[in-house]
Every structure is written in structure tokens, then in C-alpha cells.
Amino acid sequence: MTQPVRRPRTGASHAVESIPGEARERASVHLLPETVAMRFRDLADWWHADTDASSLDRDSFEHPAYRRIVEELGKDAVPYILADLRDHDGHWFEALRQLTGNHSVDAGCKGNMRQARARWLRWGAEQKLI
Amino acid sequence: MLDLGVPERKARDYWPNLRDGEFERTSPSDSHYNCIAWAMNDRRRWWEPSGNPEHYWPARAPRDYSRDAFMATFKTRHFVPCDDGRLEPGWEKIAIYWREGADPEAGFQHVARQLADGRWSSKLGKARDIAHVSIDALSGDFYGEVAFYMRRPRSAARGMATHS
Numbered sequence: 001m002t003q004p005v006r007r008p009r010t011g012a013s014h015a016v017e018s019i020p021g022e023a024r025e026r027a028s029v030h031l032l033p034e035t036v037a038m039r040f041r042d043l044a045d046w047w048h049a050d051t052d053a054s055s056l057d058r059d060s061f062e063h064p065a066y067r068r069i070v071e072e073l074g075k076d077a078v079p080y081i082l083a084d085l086r087d088h089d090g091h092w093f094e095a096l097r098q099l100t101g102n103h104s105v106d107a108g109c110k111g112n113m114r115q116a117r118a119r120w121l122r123w124g125a126e127q128k129l130i
Numbered sequence: 131m132l133d134l135g136v137p138e139r140k141a142r143d144y145w146p147n148l149r150d151g152e153f154e155r156t157s158p159s160d161s162h163y164n165c166i167a168w169a170m171n172d173r174r175r176w177w178e179p180s181g182n183p184e185h186y187w188p189a190r191a192p193r194d195y196s197r198d199a200f201m202a203t204f205k206t207r208h209f210v211p212c213d214d215g216r217l218e219p220g221w222e223k224i225a226i227y228w229r230e231g232a233d234p235e236a237g238f239q240h241v242a243r244q245l246a247d248g249r250w251s252s253k254l255g256k257a258r259d260i261a262h263v264s265i266d267a268l269s270g271d272f273y274g275e276v277a278f279y280m281r282r283p284r285s286a287a288r289g290m291a292t293h294s
Contacts, residue, residue, distance in 0.1 A: 052135070109183045113162040
């Protein structure tokens with residue numbers, strides 16, 4: 001796989017390779033959208049293949065592909081996460097809460113995945129992310 | 131082709147004992163309910179003790195992933211421990227698969243529900259549910275082995291609301 005193209009914001013100067021996941025976001029270095037899309041799809045496909053047979057989301061959240069999406073792609077992944085939720089029913093709710101900081105979208109769903117999904121997709125449309 | 135809603139190569143690795151002709155596909159893939167929900171006859175919720183809003187867990191049940199917690203949770207639905215998975219008329223049984231390891235809260239992998247004809251019904255994660263003849267059809271490195279059985283009167287199963 002080719003290395004993702006990275007571009008710093010104007011005036012920034014950082015050694016990207018040395019910055020761990022969360023700090024990389026603070027360093028204001030962003031991947032190109034097409035790179036995020038490609039990277040997300042590869043990771044999401046891997047994640048689905050390895051975890052769709054599991055009956056515990058806890059196990060899915062610990063998968064390395066899931067961790068990379070959250071920690072490396074970060075907030076840039078949110079539109080793609082929402083699209084995967086819409087098209088593949090991925091259990092992305094924990095990631096969405098973490099990445100958006102919004103804990104009210106699915107509050108009170110009480111295990112109703114369909115309701116949680118509908119609420120996040122509605123939120124995503126309102127935010128013009130999907 | 132096993133055609134279970136899981137990549138074929140993965141399915142054959144996960145369930146090496148599952149053979150064509152010895153199981154029936156009984157639903158399409160559906161990510162909205164898991165094996166725990168299905169064992170409780172609930173197709174509308176995902177049961178998991180995480181505390182997350184998208185997960186359901188009975189209010190009176192311990193909220194952790196230990197063996198004792200799962201047993202206590204099934205007791206809230208009138209299940210009690212029993213010796214084995216032999217078909218006993220009038221009783222609905224469940225079989226809990228456990229993968230042994232160092233972490234006592236990482237062992238639960240799957241629960242199957244016994245049908246009135248003696249076959250077992252299993253929801254495979256977010257994929258299909260199936261009816262299988264042998265309880266060992268899903269044993270292996272992925273789901274582990276059946277660790278214990280529980281049972282309740284079938285009349286209790288009929289009387290249970292699926293959304294309580």
C-alpha cells in the first residue's frame with residue numbers, strides 16, 4: 001500500500017511520523033480526503049470481515065482496524081463512518097460518540113440499534129456530512 | 131458454500147465442524163440483534179452488558195462480562211443451570227460457549243437456544259441465524275466450547291415478553 005499523502009497547514013512544520021494518534025490531530029496535519037476515503041474503506045472492510053461473526057461489540061472495538069480508524073483518521077473519518085453505518089449497518093456508535101463528542105444523539109435507545117442508526121444518520125444529514 | 135453472511139474462508143476457519151446438510155439457514159444477515167438476544171427470543175435488540183445506549187441489558191442483571199454475570203442474567207429470564215443439552219420435552223435449553231483464557235471476562239463467545247425438535251438455533255454475530263443438529267457444530271477456536279447449559283420451562287418462554 002502506498003503511503004498516504006500528508007500536507008501541513010500553511011505555516012505548520014511537524015514531523016508527522018513521530019506524532020502518536022491523538023497528538024497528530026492537535027498538530028493540525030490532515031490527510032487528503034481521497035486518502036482518508038481509501039484508507040477508511042480498507043480498514044472498514046478488514047474490520048467487518050474479522051468481526052461480523054462476533055456477538056459482542058466489545059471485541060469489535062478492540063480490533064486494530066477500528067482503533068486505527070478512530071486514532072489515526074480521527075474526525076476526518078466521521079462522514080465515511082456514517083456512510084458505512086448507512087450502507088453496511090456497522091456498529092460505529094462508540095466511535096461516533098468519541099469522535100464527535102456528542103453523547104445525546106443515541107441516548108435512551110436501550111438496545112434498539114435501528115433507532116440509534118436512524119438518529120445518527122439524521123444527525124449526519126443535519127450536519128451535511130452525508 | 132456455507133453462505134452464512136461471513137466471508138467463506140472465515141466461516142470455515144471459525145466453524146470447522148459445521149457441515150453442509152447438517153444445518154439450515156433460518157434468516158438473512160441482520161446486525162440489529164445478537165446471539166444473546168436470539169437465545170432470549172428477541173430480534174429487536176442487541177444484548178450486551180456494556181452500558182452503551184445501543185446495547186440492551188436487563189435492569190436486574192450484573193453489568194459485566196464474567197461467567198457469573200451471564201448466568202445471573204439468564205436467571206432473570208427464568209433459566210436455571212442444568213446438566214446437559216439432552217432434549218427434555220417441556221424444557222427450553224440454552225448452551226453457553228466459552229473460550230478459556232487468562233481474562234475471566236473475555237470468555238463469553240456465543241449462546242445457542244434449543245428448538246422443540248432438539249436442534250439448536252444460533253445467531254452468528256451480525257450474520258445469519260441457523261438451526262444446527264449438533265451443539266458441537268460451532269465449537270472451535272473462535273467460539274470455544276460449550277461450558278454450561280441452562281433450562282427453563284417452555285411455558286415460561288411463551289409467557290416472556292421479548293421487550294421487557
